[in-house]
Amino acid sequence: MKRYNPQEIELKWQKRWEESHAFACTHESDKPKYYVLEMFPYPSGNLHMGHVRNYCIGDVLARARRMQGYNVLHPIGWDAFGLPAENAAIQHNTHPAAWTYSNIANMRSQMKRLGYSYDWDRELATCRQEYYRWEQLFFLRFLEKGLLYRKEAPQNWCPSCHTVLANEQVEDGCCWRCKSVVEQKDLTQWFLRITAYADELLKDLDLLKGNWPDRVIAMQNNWIGRSEGAEITFPLEKPAGGQESISVFTTRPDTVFGVEFMTMAPEHPLVQDIIRGMPNEAEIQDFINSVRNMDRIERQSESLEKKGIATGAFVLHPFTGRKIPIWLGNFVIASYGTGAVMGVPSHDQRDFEFARKYNLPITQVISKSGALEDVSTWECAMTEPGIMVNSGEFDGLPNEEGKKKIVAALQEKGLGRGTTQFRLRDWNISRQRYWGAPIPVVYCEKCGIVGEKEENLPIILPLDVKTFPDGKSPLPATASFVECTCPKCGGKARRETDTMDTFVESSWYFTRYTSARDDQQAFNKDALSYWMPVDQYIGGVEHAILHLLYARFFTKALRDLGFYPDNLDEPFKRLLTQGMVLLDGSKMSKSKGNIVNPEEMIDKYGADTVRLFCLFAAPPERDFDWTESGIEGASRFLQRIWRLFEDSHDLLLPVPAGSSTAADAVDAEARDLRCKEHATIKKAGEDMASRCQFNTAIAAIMEFVNAMYLYRAKMGTDEGSRRVFSSAMATVLTTLSPIAPHMCEELWSLMGQEDMLSAQAWPKYDEAALVRDTQTIALQVNGKLRGTVDLPTGADKAALEEAAKAHPSVQKFTAGLEIKRVIVVPGKLVNIVAK
RNA sequence: GCGAAAGUGGCGGAACUGGUAGACGCACUGGACUUAGAAUCCAGCGCCAUUGUGCGUGGGGGUUCAAAUCCCCCCUUUCGCACCA
Numbered sequence: 001m002k003r004y005n006p007q008e009i010e011l012k013w014q015k016r017w018e019e020s021h022a023f024a025c026t027h028e029s030d031k032p033k034y035y036v037l038e039m040f041p042y043p044s045g046n047l048h049m050g051h052v053r054n055y056c057i058g059d060v061l062a063r064a065r066r067m068q069g070y071n072v073l074h075p076i077g078w079d080a081f082g083l084p085a086e087n088a089a090i091q092h093n094t095h096p097a098a099w100t101y102s103n104i105a106n107m108r109s110q111m112k113r114l115g116y117s118y119d120w121d122r123e124l125a126t127c128r129q130e131y132y133r134w135e136q137l138f139f140l141r142f143l144e145k146g147l148l149y150r151k152e153a154p155q156n157w158c159p160s161c162h163t164v165l166a167n168e169q170v171e172d173g174c175c176w177r178c179k180s181v182v183e184q185k186d187l188t189q190w191f192l193r194i195t196a197y198a199d200e201l202l203k204d205l206d207l208l209k210g211n212w213p214d215r216v217i218a219m220q221n222n223w224i225g226r227s228e229g230a231e232i233t234f235p236l237e238k239p240a241g242g243q244e245s246i247s248v249f250t251t252r253p254d255t256v257f258g259v260e261f262m263t264m265a266p267e268h269p270l271v272q273d274i275i276r277g278m279p280n281e282a283e284i285q286d287f288i289n290s291v292r293n294m295d296r297i298e299r300q301s302e303s304l305e306k307k308g309i310a311t312g313a314f315v316l317h318p319f320t321g322r323k324i325p326i327w328l329g330n331f332v333i334a335s336y337g338t339g340a341v342m343g344v345p346s347h348d349q350r351d352f353e354f355a356r357k358y359n360l361p362i363t364q365v366i367s368k369s370g371a372l373e374d375v376s377t378w379e380c381a382m383t384e385p386g387i388m389v390n391s392g393e394f395d396g397l398p399n400e401e402g403k404k405k406i407v408a409a410l411q412e413k414g415l416g417r418g419t420t421q422f423r424l425r426d427w428n429i430s431r432q433r434y435w436g437a438p439i440p441v442v443y444c445e446k447c448g449i450v451g452e453k454e455e456n457l458p459i460i461l462p463l464d465v466k467t468f469p470d471g472k473s474p475l476p477a478t479a480s481f482v483e484c485t486c487p488k489c490g491g492k493a494r495r496e497t498d499t500m501d502t503f504v505e506s507s508w509y510f511t512r513y514t515s516a517r518d519d520q521q522a523f524n525k526d527a528l529s530y531w532m533p534v535d536q537y538i539g540g541v542e543h544a545i546l547h548l549l550y551a552r553f554f555t556k557a558l559r560d561l562g563f564y565p566d567n568l569d570e571p572f573k574r575l576l577t578q579g580m581v582l583l584d585g586s587k588m589s590k591s592k593g594n595i596v597n598p599e600e601m602i603d604k605y606g607a608d609t610v611r612l613f614c615l616f617a618a619p620p621e622r623d624f625d626w627t628e629s630g631i632e633g634a635s636r637f638l639q640r641i642w643r644l645f646e647d648s649h650d651l652l653l654p655v656p657a658g659s660s661t662a663a664d665a666v667d668a669e670a671r672d673l674r675c676k677e678h679a680t681i682k683k684a685g686e687d688m689a690s691r692c693q694f695n696t697a698i699a700a701i702m703e704f705v706n707a708m709y710l711y712r713a714k715m716g717t718d719e720g721s722r723r724v725f726s727s728a729m730a731t732v733l734t735t736l737s738p739i740a741p742h743m744c745e746e747l748w749s750l751m752g753q754e755d756m757l758s759a760q761a762w763p764k765y766d767e768a769a770l771v772r773d774t775q776t777i778a779l780q781v782n783g784k785l786r787g788t789v790d791l792p793t794g795a796d797k798a799a800l801e802e803a804a805k806a807h808p809s810v811q812k813f814t815a816g817l818e819i820k821r822v823i824v825v826p827g828k829l830v831n832i833v834a835k
Numbered sequence: 836g837c838g839a840a841a842g843u844g845g846c847g848g849a850a851c852u853g854g855u856a857g858a859c860g861c862a863c864u865g866g867a868c869u870u871a872g873a874a875u876c877c878a879g880c881g882c883c884a885u886u887g888u889g890c891g892u893g894g895g896g897g898u899u900c901a902a903a904u905c906c907c908c909c910c911u912u913u914c915g916c917a918c919c920a
Binding site: 214250 | 837838839840847848849858859860888899900901902914917918919
């Protein structure tokens with residue numbers, strides 16, 4: 001008997017798949033397409049279990065869909081620019097490119113050992129000029145269209161990474177990558193106008209409902225943060241800084257008559273002009289400095305005491321002309337709305353607390369009953385809807401109606417309008433680092449900021465540089481890169497030395513896969529419209545906002561620039577966020593030392609076992625614990641199949657899966673096995689390819705294997721029985737092959753089958769074979785199970801009822817009771833209602 | 836505070852449209868094989884109870900002939916956002 005030796009057979013089949021380009025695909029096909037994609041990895045050096053799980057999920061889908069008749073695109077590549085390469089290069093005294101490419105080589109070979117069915121002919125790495133040249137083209141087109149602009153503003157600065165970060169890359173006030181506390185720094189940077197798409201990004205979340213996890217949609221919704229309201233202009237008593245007025249954003253224009261003060265952010269551009277020459281200017285300046293010196297964590301912490309200071313200046317109420325004092329407040333966010341808010345202490349909790357603290361008046365303008373209350377007894381602001389009071393001509397209106405009327409009145413006066421605010425900010429894509437895509441722009445003394453000519457692309461990132469030990473980019477000191485000629489006037493110019501955020505590369509790689517080797521254009525339109533959108537995207541939930549929001553934005557922007565088809569609104573039709581692989585209940589991490597190394601597991605058990613365990617341990621979106629007994633169990637199941645096969649070798653005929661006929665199945669055991677076979681084909685097929693419930697697909701195959709063991713113990717050696725058993729074996733190998741492809745290929749060929757299993761069609765299940773001779777009917781009395789009875793399939797209601805009433809246990813429980821009703825569900829149960 | 840998800844045996848989890856709760860696996864127990872062990876095969880395995888008209892899907896109500904599943908209230912856990920005006 002041949003022993004199961006995964007090391008040997010896995011290598012053999014991996015070689016055969018590779019040599020035959022078994023998983024290469026083309027868009028020229030009559031089959032329906034299916035694009036399955038896993039989030040591409042950063043080439044950190046080694047695959048970890050999280051990667052393995054991610055790619056196993058994608059691979060089963062790809063293999064199952066392929067067998068089920070789809071033309072499948074399943075590509076892989078490398079998110080190859082980024083900071084760790086620079087840090088590692090400094091540490092190991094090598095070049096970021098060398099480090100990156102050797103990591104890619106290592107991880108590629110690890111992936112191949114796992115038998116993933118990628119179309120390797122489409123592999124790409126974002127650090128290659130063949131890739132980023134197209135990104136530079138997009139940059140120029142964005143610039144032309146006004147979707148890119150340069151702006152000086154306070155930015156999130158990570159002191160340890162020596163670069164700025166986008167808002168999405170700051171978590172709890174810390175750098176998402178290195179966890180250092182982020183500082184604020186005034187810098188001039190390139191911004192992508194993602195806010196121009198805020199409305200569409202929000203609205204199109206509706207298209208994703210049901211196909212993306214609710215929480216990801218909720219998180220994006222939250223992040224975009226739309227609020228409807230009004231901008232209201234308060235004229236300044238004395239003009240300042242050349243301005244006649246200050247505007248605020250509010251969601252409650254209906255409370256405008258309750259305004260008692262205005263609060264500005266200390267960073268508001270008008271503040272310095274307003275306070276100039278005030279008697280307590282120095283004191284105010286101290287307040288401003290103390291707020292500005294706080295780091296982000298401190299500034300935004302819940303426990304931060306709300307503080308303010310009066311400036312001594314006033315604005316005038318837009319309706320009454322009343323004088324309203326201008327305060328500065330440490331809680332007002334400069335970058336949201338207009339950086340100034342109106343203070344309505346009666347109907348906003350923050351303003352209420354602020355007014356109490358600084359002894360400012362409180363005036364009620366909304367009332368539940370319509371009557372005025374004694375606000376001095378209030379313990380908190382009244383934020384519920386009601387009737388407007390103390391509001392001049394608007395008195396007596398329900399506040400929702402008042403909102404509209406007040407906005408209309410403000411508009412007429414030229415002192416306001418209805419607006420919508422978003423929490424989303426434009427995306428800062430400048431990075432002060434070396435290992436990234438160069439920004440194709442020059443600074444010319446005569447012409448200013450000039451985009452490169454498209455025919456000069458790519459602007460190549462010079463590789464013959466040495467990285468500085470402090471992590472600062474060597475580009476500004478690289479004369480051959482910096483010194484250039486202006487594309488417009490031909491005069492001397494300096495090249496931009498910031499590089500692009502690596503999230504730019506990952507915002508469009510999935511479309512480049514559709515024509516990865518085209519060196520004439522970014523995309524082949526036919527291939528692009530054939531393959532896009534991605535049918536199933538799989539990755540970690542950590543990108544719920546970052547990558548997934550950027551990629552959605554990029555898709556819409558490139559669509560509007562004509563790079564993508566007009567109807568490509570969303571890049572990822574379905575999204576699966578896979579759970580983490582834990583060890584002893586906590587996340588695996590190098591620093592904690594609780595790591596399970598995939599390669600060691602492959603050495604010990606083989607790739608098929610690793611794949612099987614990753615998919616069987618839990619549903620894909622849930623976290624699971626890696627356990628030794630769990631992987632042992634997975635290994636045991638594969639050995640069990642191997643043994644069943646080897647022990648029955650003489651009985652096996654090289655028949656197709658699902659090929660035995662009703663005529664072959666002469667006895668009840670054979671009929672049962674055949675029935676189970678077709679049920680397995682159905683269940684495993686649906687669970688694997690449509691429901692992404694790999695654990696239950698595997699359970700179904702396990703049940704079937706158990707049934708085969710029982711059948712083999714009793715079966716005869718006649719042709720019919722052998723055909724039933726052989727067909728069953730072929731079905732096990734076929735349905736399990738997406739999960740454990742190597743072993744299944746090996747047994748398939750040992751069975752005497754000619755073509756490769758991976759090229760086989762998924763067997764068709766036969767509805768007729770699913771019908772069993774008898775069905776077990778549940779018998780209930782008053783909804784409680786009191787017994788079961790086996791009846792011939794198709795027995796009618798009367799027969800079911802009669803059998804139920806005749807059942808001894810049912811008789812016992814209905815004895816002495818009057819039967820009120822009998823509910824019969826054919827094929828399922830009989831419930832007798834008795835009192 | 837706002838938003839989302841999840842609570843089922845000793846454990847991971849099944850039950851897809853309300854219809855036999857606990858599939859499949861792990862762990863455990865017993866048996867067979869064996870000098871013995873490992874492996875394998877077979878069987879048992881929700882709880883309680885000296886064996887029942889018992890209890891049981893986080894808790895409490897409700898709808899229904901029938902609820903893990905639908906509705907209402909509450910509790911717990913995890914995650915995301917959070918002074919957003």
